[in-house]
Amino acid sequence: MQELLVHDIGSTDPSVEDIRDAAGKEHSRHFPRKVDAERWEAASRSAITRGDWTDPARAKVTVGIWAAQWLEAQVQLKPTTRARHGVALRRQVLPTWGDMPLSAISYAEVSAWVQRLTASGLAPATVRYAHRVFSMILGHAVRDGRISRNPADGVRLPRVLREEPVFLDHAQVAALADACEPYSLLVRFLAYTGLRWGEMSALRVGRLDLLRRRVNVAVAFSEVRGQLIEGTPKSHHRRSVPIPRFLVDALAAHTSGKAKDALVFTAPNGGPLRNTNFRPRFFAPAAESVGLTGITPHDLRHTAASLAVAAGANVKAVQRMLGHASAAMTLDVYADLFEDDLDHVAERLDQAARQGADQMRTGTSPDTVVDLFKRKTPGR
Incomplete structure (x- = not known):
């Protein structure tokens, strides 16, 4: 866990707080009032404790620059998938987000973006794919410690109506x-x-x-x-x-x-x-x-x-x-192809239930039936 050190940068300016992370890097903020500086310091300590603290300077990178780094790092992708990601970036993601810093993205803005894409007439599958690519980019930033959470998580997406597959006989x-x-x-x-x-x-x-x-x-x-x-x-x-x-x-x-x-x-x-x-x-x-x-x-x-x-x-x-x-x-x-399997299950359950009911009426059980067959006829 990172350790947060708070330093008093001279008594002449009590409205400045400075923190130093575990790597020794200083992070300063200027506030108009001492109380604001103290609140920021307290919030920073709380974020460190939760593991949510991020360096604000690292979140200033733009989505365009970060998206290029992210795509380059995806060495596991097949060529077709990489090409599809590239198309979504060029057509849907970067025109809106390319020049925006990671720190400026909010859940509400991502939701509004999805709504605009949907209203423009794009197919629901295309909208969902663009959102997925953008969410992966932001998730990469979370894992790198540039932002504390992914603002694309939980955004409502348009429903895709699956086409019925065609089956030939x-x-x-x-x-x-x-x-x-x-x-x-x-x-x-x-x-x-x-x-x-x-x-x-x-x-x-x-x-x-x-x-x-x-x-x-x-x-x-x-x-x-x-x-x-x-x-x-x-x-x-x-x-x-x-x-x-x-x-x-x-x-x-x-x-x-x-x-x-x-x-x-x-x-x-x-x-x-x-x-x-x-x-x-x-x-x-x-x-x-x-x-x-x-x-x-x-x-x-x-x-x-x-x-x-x-x-x-x-x-x-x-x-x-x-x-x-x-x-x-x-x-x-x-x-739908396996509906017959469910019918077979229902038929077997029906047969088992009927057999159980018959045994209850006759007062017999499978064990009793076996014993009767094994019993020898008197005199033999």
Whole structure:
């Protein structure tokens, strides 16, 4: 804990208080009255005791300067996340806060900023993302001892209305795949494995284990400012994904003769597939031709989840298949798919309750029934 030392800077000026922190640095304040100086000294001592005391000079740095330092320090970020943070800073955060010192930011002002962004017509998800980035910047300042608390904490945010995911059935998947030639196998592969687009486009032949019917997902492509960058999958989670048996022969024929480091699926020119090209050129026309206008390649990931659940997969299996960080995340997106599980639970409870009621009426119990069966017939 820091130690606060109060010095009398000469008896000729009793309205000046000076404190010295544990590092030996002096902090002086001038007040018009002695009583104000004493109150400041008392408040400073109280803040030291609570661990809330901060050097006012360090809070004078502007948000613009501090945001640049914060972003530079986030070495764990994936390129796509860093780029998204940069967009939020340039478009929403810095125009309002860039020239303002950290010490001047208040909860009320952050709340008003969120209200203005919402009133401007920005999507709720965009407003929430901008607030999240700003809050992380301020939280970094709290941890660095520049401000005592985060003024963005607890600010009310607009509600995001989640769009209902699109689920195709087996017949729709088959129709879409047939219409999407020469990428029929790719459509089926996405619809029955649930890989993300970046994971599929970065998949190399050596990551396919067709004997065990597994896809080893270890890398993914992300597109940043028009450049494809190869990195780890989302949440940095590697995983092994099952391949349905009916796809194995097609994948074997498709990859026959290819080197282990060759991409499994490629663009017509042999390079990596880009969703920005594939969707308008191949996927969207195929979807429209079979009456599925508006669906996207990502909807095939939702489809994989729904088909897996319909086949009997539990939430933990679906989580592992999709590479979600937790089963809670899987349920957050696909809770409705598991409604049948709740029906089964209700049916079992109903059967158990009826059985218990019957036993109460007959005065028997499971143990009594067992004993009756074990009892020998007299005379034998």
